[in-house]
Amino acid sequence: MKNKVFSHPFIASSTITDWKSMLCELKIKSIQDLYSDIPTKFILKRKLNLAGPLSELETFNHVSRILSRNISYRDMSVFVGAGAWLHYIPAAVSEIISRSEFLTSYTQYQPEASQGMLMALFEYQSLMAELLEMDVVNASMYDWATALGEAGRMSGRLTRRSEVVIPRFTSPDRRAVLQTYIDPMGMRIVEVAKSKEDGQIVLENLKEKVSSDTAAVYLENPSYLGFLETEVDAVAEISHDAGALFIVGVDPTSLGVIRPPGDYGADVVVGEGQPFGNPVSFGGPLLGILACKNDIKMIRAVPGRIIGMTTTVDEMQRAFVMSLQTREQHIRRGEATSNICTNNALCALASAVYLSLLGKSGIRELSEHILAKTKYAIKIFGSIDGVDVPLFRAPHFKEFAIRFKRGQADEVLRALLEHKICGGKSLVPEFPELGESVLVCVTELHSKQQIDNYVETLDQLLR
Amino acid sequence: MYRQSRWNEPLIFEISREGAIGHVLPALEREVFSELKEALNEIPKEMRRKELNLPELSELEVIRHFTRLSQMNYGISLGTYPLGSCTMKYNPVINEKLASLESVQNVHPLQDQRTTQGSLELLYKLEKMLCEITGMRKFSFIPAAGAHGEFLGCLMMKAYHKEHGEKRRKVIVPDSAHGTNPASAKMAGFEVNVVKSDETGCVDTKELEKIATEETAGLMLTNPNTLGIFERNIGEIVRIIHDVGGLLYYDGANLNAIMGKVRPSVMGFDIVHLNVHKTFSTPHGGGGPGAGPVGVKKELQEFLPAPTVEYDSATNSYYLDYDRPKAVGKIKMFYGNFSVYVKTYGYILMMGTEGLRLAAEASVLGSNYLLSKLRKLKGVGVPFDSGQPRKHEFVLSLSKLAKDTGVRALNVAKRFLDHGVHAPITYFPLIIDEAFMVEPTESESKRELDNFAKILSEIIDEAYNEPMKVLGAPYNTSVGRINEVKASHPKTLCLSWRMYKRGRRGA
Numbered sequence: 005m006k007n008k009v010f011s012h013p014f015i016a017s018s019t020i021t022d023w024k025s026m027l028c029e030l031k032i033k034s035i036q037d038l039y040s041d042i043p044t045k046f047i048l049k050r051k052l053n054l055a056g057p058l059s060e061l062e063t064f065n066h067v068s069r070i071l072s073r074n075i076s077y078r079d080m081s082v083f084v085g086a087g088a089w090l091h092y093i094p095a096a097v098s099e100i101i102s103r104s105e106f107l108t109s110y111t112q113y114q115p116e117a118s119q120g121m122l123m124a125l126f127e128y129q130s131l132m133a134e135l136l137e138m139d140v141v142n143a144s145m146y147d148w149a150t151a152l153g154e155a156g157r158m159s160g161r162l163t164r165r166s167e168v169v170i171p172r173f174t175s176p177d178r179r180a181v182l183q184t185y186i187d188p189m190g191m192r193i194v195e196v197a198k199s200k201e202d203g204q205i206v207l208e209n210l211k212e213k214v215s216s217d218t219a220a221v222y223l224e225n226p227s228y229l230g231f232l233e234t235e236v237d238a239v240a241e242i243s244h245d246a247g248a249l250f251i252v253g254v255d256p257t258s259l260g261v262i263r264p265p266g267d268y269g270a271d272v273v274v275g276e277g278q279p280f281g282n283p284v285s286f287g288g289p290l291l292g293i294l295a296c297k298n299d300i301k302m303i304r305a306v307p308g309r310i311i312g313m314t315t316t317v318d319e320m321q322r323a324f325v326m327s328l329q330t331r332e333q334h335i336r337r338g339e340a341t342s343n344i345c346t347n348n349a350l351c352a353l354a355s356a357v358y359l360s361l362l363g364k365s366g367i368r369e370l371s372e373h374i375l376a377k378t379k380y381a382i383k384i385f386g387s388i389d390g391v392d393v394p395l396f397r398a399p400h401f402k403e404f405a406i407r408f409k410r411g412q413a414d415e416v417l418r419a420l421l422e423h424k425i426c427g428g429k430s431l432v433p434e435f436p437e438l439g440e441s442v443l444v445c446v447t448e449l450h451s452k453q454q455i456d457n458y459v460e461t462l463d464q465l466l467r
Numbered sequence: 468m469y470r471q472s473r474w475n476e477p478l479i480f481e482i483s484r485e486g487a488i489g490h491v492l493p494a495l496e497r498e499v500f501s502e503l504k505e506a507l508n509e510i511p512k513e514m515r516r517k518e519l520n521l522p523e524l525s526e527l528e529v530i531r532h533f534t535r536l537s538q539m540n541y542g543i544s545l546g547t548y549p550l551g552s553c554t555m556k557y558n559p560v561i562n563e564k565l566a567s568l569e570s571v572q573n574v575h576p577l578q579d580q581r582t583t584q585g586s587l588e589l590l591y592k593l594e595k596m597l598c599e600i601t602g603m604r605k606f607s608f609i610p611a612a613g614a615h616g617e618f619l620g621c622l623m624m625k626a627y628h629k630e631h632g633e634k635r636r637k638v639i640v641p642d643s644a645h646g647t648n649p650a651s652a653k654m655a656g657f658e659v660n661v662v663k664s665d666e667t668g669c670v671d672t673k674e675l676e677k678i679a680t681e682e683t684a685g686l687m688l689t690n691p692n693t694l695g696i697f698e699r700n701i702g703e704i705v706r707i708i709h710d711v712g713g714l715l716y717y718d719g720a721n722l723n724a725i726m727g728k729v730r731p732s733v734m735g736f737d738i739v740h741l742n743v744h745k746t747f748s749t750p751h752g753g754g755g756p757g758a759g760p761v762g763v764k765k766e767l768q769e770f771l772p773a774p775t776v777e778y779d780s781a782t783n784s785y786y787l788d789y790d791r792p793k794a795v796g797k798i799k800m801f802y803g804n805f806s807v808y809v810k811t812y813g814y815i816l817m818m819g820t821e822g823l824r825l826a827a828e829a830s831v832l833g834s835n836y837l838l839s840k841l842r843k844l845k846g847v848g849v850p851f852d853s854g855q856p857r858k859h860e861f862v863l864s865l866s867k868l869a870k871d872t873g874v875r876a877l878n879v880a881k882r883f884l885d886h887g888v889h890a891p892i893t894y895f896p897l898i899i900d901e902a903f904m905v906e907p908t909e910s911e912s913k914r915e916l917d918n919f920a921k922i923l924s925e926i927i928d929e930a931y932n933e934p935m936k937v938l939g940a941p942y943n944t945s946v947g948r949i950n951e952v953k954a955s956h957p958k959t960l961c962l963s964w965r966m967y968k969r970g971r972r973g974a
Contacts, residue, residue: 012822014557014748016912017829026836026913035828038835038856039728041699046734052599052727056819060561063816067565067809070592073585076573084577087800094490096526098567100533101752108542108558109753110550113892115951116944117471117884120540121753124533127479130964134520139969140962143754146611149800157654177800184622184796188656234511261507263514285566286586287576287801289611289756298966300957309754313961314954316947321475323949327962330955333614334895338649338659345647346612346744349754353533360479360529361489364521369492371516372503379506380499399509417579426578452496 012057074286080424081454085403085445086228087148087177087276088284091257092449097281097357101350111309111345115325122324125349126311128356135259135359135367136273137266138295140302143309144352145292145344148276149178152222152253153185154294154307154342155272159220159249161305161341166191169213169221169248171205172198175228176434178253182222191219203231203396207238214246220272221246224253225265229431229443230378230403231396232262240269256280256293257447258401260371272296279447281358282351291351304331307342309349370448374402377446377455384459385444390466395438403445405431405438410466413440423461469887471945472538479532480964483522489529539945540753541889547915551860551892551904552645552693554723554745556826559817562749562810571809576801580786586805587785590776593812600815600823601719601739602732603762607771608803613720614647615798616740616759617687619772620716621655622795623738623763624685626770627714630793635684635713641670643694643896645720648687657684664898668694668851672703679707685714690734691721691858693896693904694851695834705735714738714767722746723908724831724858727824737764749810758807769793774802829909830859833916837861837907840920844927846871850899860906864899874930874937876901881948882929882940886922 011018017026023035032038039047058066077090101107105120112118129141145151156168168186170179172195183193197209205223214221221243225233233239236252243250252265254275265273277291278284296302303310312327333340362370378400385393385406392407394400406428408416413430420427428442435441446455495503507515524532542548548555565571574583594606610616621638628635638652639660649659660678665671669692679686686708690698698704705715717736723746731739743749744757751757763771773794774787787802818826838861842849846868849861865876880890880903892904907916930937941948953959961967 010821010825012818012825014559014818015822015826015829015909016915017833017909018825019912022913023829023832026832030832030835030839035832038828038831038858041855042697042725042729043699043702046701046729048728048730048733052820052823054596054599054815054820054823056816057822058816058819060559060817063813064561064565066816067589067813068568068570070588071568071570071585071809073588074570074574075578075582076569077575078569078573080582082575082578084575086577088576090573090575092492096489096530099530100537102563102567103534103537104544104560105537105540105542106753107563107750108544108548109540110548110553110555110751111754113550114541114880114884114890115949116881116941116946117541117889118753119945120536120538123476123478123539124536125754126963129962130478130480131521133963133965139965146615146756147800150611150615150798177797180797181799184798185654187796188622188654232510232514234514236514259516260519261510261516263516283572283806284575285572286574286583286805288799288804289807290800298969300960303960303962310962312954313967314950314959317950318947319950321946323946325949325951325954327954327960333646333650335646336650337646338653340646340650340653343614343618343647343650343654344612345614346742346751346755346757348611348756350750350752351756353753356479357529357533360522360524360532361526362521363483363487363489363523364519365488365523366490366492367521368516368519372507373492373495375506376495376499376503379502379509383502399506421579421582426575426582429577448492452499 080426081458082426083428083444083458084426086429086443088287088290089279089445089447090284090449091279091447093281093283094361096361097354100357101354106353112326119324122311124353124356126313126324128352129311131356131359132293133295135256136295137264138273139298141293141295142306143311144347144349145294145308146348147290147292148253148274149181151274151292151294152178153181155251155274156182156186156220157189158272158305160186160189160191163219165217165219167194167217167219169194169196169218171196171223173203173227173229174224202398203227203229204233204235205239207235210242214242214248218246218248220249220251222251226255226258226401229405230400231398232401236268255402257374258371260368261375277355281354289348289351291348291355305341308344308347373448378402378404381446381455384455388459388463402447403443405441405443407439407441413442416465417442419465420461425458425461470943473945474535474539476532476535478964480522482528483524485523487523487525489524489526546887547911547919548889549891549905549907551906552720554906554908556748556908557910558748558750559814562813565813566806566809571806584785587776589812590808591778591785593808594776596815597741597760597762600726601762602730603739604765605768605771606760606762607775608760608808609772609799610759610761611799611804612755612757613740613742613759614651616761617647617651618654619761619798620738620740621652621657623767623770624714625655626795627767628684635682637682638684639678639686641688642898643692644687645689645693645718648718667853668696669698669700670704672700675704675707679711679713681711683711683713685716687716687718689718689721691724694862695857695860696855697858701734720745721859724827726827727820728827737767743807743811747811748814749807756804756807758804770795772798826909833907833909833911834859834861837916837920841923844924846927860904862899863903864901865903866900868927868930869901872930872934874934876903878937878940879926882926882937883922884941885943888919888922
């Protein structure tokens with residue numbers, strides 16, 4: 005049986021006829037001749053010990069059986085967000101991104117044959133740019149956290165300074181990724197205090213922390229804990245007065261009602277585009293947004309692919325192509341702005357379709373829907389005895405923290421799970437100063453009944 | 468004759484119609500709706516959004532627009548896509564079905580782990596498979612792409628040396644390396660030393676001996692290299708680097724050629740990344756998402772980032788392990804591109820031991836077969852032709868053709884598109900003049916390979932007889948030759964609809 009050729013559905017040349025005639029053309033007896041240059045001590049003397057090969061049917065059964073041990077939101081109420089959010093995905097989005105012309109294409113190294121994806125990515129950039137009120141959006145990053153990491157590096161390159169100032173209630177995961185990304189440049193994170201009452205950044209403290217070493221000030225809006233930052237103009241001014249960049253992180257689903265960062269002085273915007281048409285998929289792939297203003301110095305510092313609009317050589321037709329490639333690793337190698345090449349293009353396409361479908365009124369409606377639901381949820385949670393909510397006197401969007409007056413957050417979450425409720429993310433390890441708190445998330449996917457049921461169950465448990 | 472669709476499709480903004488809607492959200496329940504007004508009022512006026520310039524279209528208009536765009540895009544499901552080092556093989560469609568299961572898509576990463584046992588089990592089992600294929604001890608699934616894996620690998624090199632009380636500043640890469648290698652090393656804070664290739668297209672070990680010092684943190688290598696040549700001196704290369712205390716990093720972009728035949732561990736590599744969107748057939752999606760899992764030998768496993776996926780036999784359950792005191796810093800949210808790994812897992816199951824080995828062999832056979840046909844063509848050179856067989860890819864030089872006719876590799880590539888076949892990579896690796904880098908993969912039958920050879924032969928004939936014809940290509944694609952310079956010139960730079968509108972107003 006050793007090295008016998010057999011026909012495999014994914015290996016077109018594995019027919020006896022093809023195989024033999026190619027060997028014959030090469031004037032060799034065995035395929036092993038083409039491996040004769042590899043020193044024998046490196047050749048594996050045994051077969052790999054893997055399962056299979058399985059048929060398509062067996063594979064489907066096998067994989068779906070393993071995955072059936074998961075419980076999805078269809079079978080329980082999931083109130084957790086914190087970096088990936090459950091939203092409804094219109095059928096039209098799935099239809100478009102599963103078209104194999106898009107799905108099975110590579111990066112657009114031959115733009116004339118790849119206009120479809122290039123134009124769609126240009127539209128993604130454009131739609132996102134409108135939403136953020138920024139001029140330039142790149143063709144995608146891996147996720148919000150890595151986009152922030154790259155934005156931190158951008159600020160270091162542009163200012164030649166070494167500190168990124170961030171508030172206390174920044175997402176700890178994003179903060180950790182930022183740390184990893186800027187550390188090799190000799191940069192570090194400086195923390196600013198937040199007001200205990202309304203969660204807002206303490207401007208006096210910010211003024212003390214910024215200096216001629218500040219490369220950037222980073223603010224998430226809405227914050228990781230869901231409350232709105234309202235002193236954004238002052239933060240922008242303090243950042244700019246210090247000669248630092250102002251980087252804003254956003255959940256773009258809020259921007260149908262909330263003022264866009266481009267309007268309050270953001271130089272760079274990062275965020276998570278997953279809610280626009282991409283499933284949470286156990287955490288990946290997500291969609292990192294990275295945007296900047298139309299400033300050529302800034303644009304040249306942007307990492308990753310950017311699609312530009314141009315024309316054909318004969319100027320007869322509009323056309324799209326990867327722009328400013330000299331920033332990138334395949335041209336600039338070690339001097340590139342980043343090493344990123346494969347990004348999350350198909351997720352960006354999903355976002356473009358989503359934004360086109362919802363459009364002007366739909367995005368506003370989506371934001372209002374989530375805003376109202378958040379308000380409702382906070383009110384209902386506030387109506388029971390055992391919890392403090394909201395923890396900050398500020399408007400909230402999509403997420404909010406609740407604190408249990410009695411019992412431990414972990415225990416309460418575990419008890420809720422018995423009632424098929426995934427109640428949120430414990431904030432205890434991240435922000436012990438908030439007590440036994442949990443971050444709760446509601447979107448258009450959570451019905452009033454589910455929220456009510458959560459609160460009633462919690463009320464019972466806390467009695 | 469092949470003809471790609473041409474739709475003259477306007478931008479989505481240009482077909483907006485006031486008042487049109489493409490999707491309706493569920494109505495808010497009465498009690499929830501009654502909160503809206505107050506919620507809006509709570510937002511300070513200056514923090515409210517005023518204008519929103521998104522387009523308005525019906526659902527069909529959106530479907531039509533993007534379906535038309537899809538028809539102006541070339542994919543592997545339409546024809547040969549022989550991009551060198553990109554391994555554009557068939558993407559089994561069943562894997563899409565698996566990845567779109569409810570139990571994949573609608574499971575949140577922060578759910579209680581007792582409700583995500585399926586995802587964890589799949590990752591755990593996939594890790595065992597990747598360990599078996601590469602000989603590594605342990606994998607991290609977190610890196611989102613090959614380059615991201617390289618970045619992680621470099622961070623681990625740093626952590627490893629730090630643990631041994633050393634601060635090594637330099638990483639060596641060959642001159643034929645992928646651009647990501649030096650870019651990743653730089654990102655991680657290393658200086659980059661370049662080692663030249665010798666006359667056989669392999670790392671010049673004499674020069675490597677000179678460059679490698681106590682300051683060398685490691686060497687990043689693709690094997691087979693980007694010329695499609697197996698670095699037969701790999702034993703010597705590894706010895707040189709290990710002798711100075713450096714680590715060996717395996718760029719897995721070209722693993723396809725040797726799967727099931729040579730394991731990176733046996734060659735002496737300490738850290739490995741795999742590009743599952745290449746070797747393990749997950750679709751590239753026009754630029755991603757891919758995934759770049761990183762595996763390491765025993766000595767390095769404590770540096771893998773948290774969390775890792777573990778199994779507890781006492782409770783027969785899987786869990787995420789965050790208790791990793793020596794782990795490098797976080798590089799991404801959550802645990803990696805999970806739905807991509809579902810496809811990876813499905814692919815490896817359907818291939819099995821025999822299938823993976825056969826895929827490697829078929830890719831090498833097809834590549835050498837195609838090379839044997841192409842090398843006979845006029846104007847085509849085969850650099851570094853020392854008689855060593857190529858592996859899954861090969862690089863031609865079209866410099867003689869360019870000298871003879873004025874038709875360059877770029878022009879030949881454009882003319883390929885007119886024949887309904889995607890062009891190979893051009894102008895890489897940089898050490899070859901007029902490089903033309905071909906990777907047919909095992910997915911192409913002999914008939915398709917013959918067709919490719921026939922097309923190149925015709926184009927070359929054309930170049931010698933009617934060069935203008937080739938220089939004017941492409942003709943049959945949805946647009947003609949594109950002005951790429953204009954796309955990057957500061958005066959004509961247009962990167963969004965916003966910039967376009969503003970430019971028009973300014974003009």
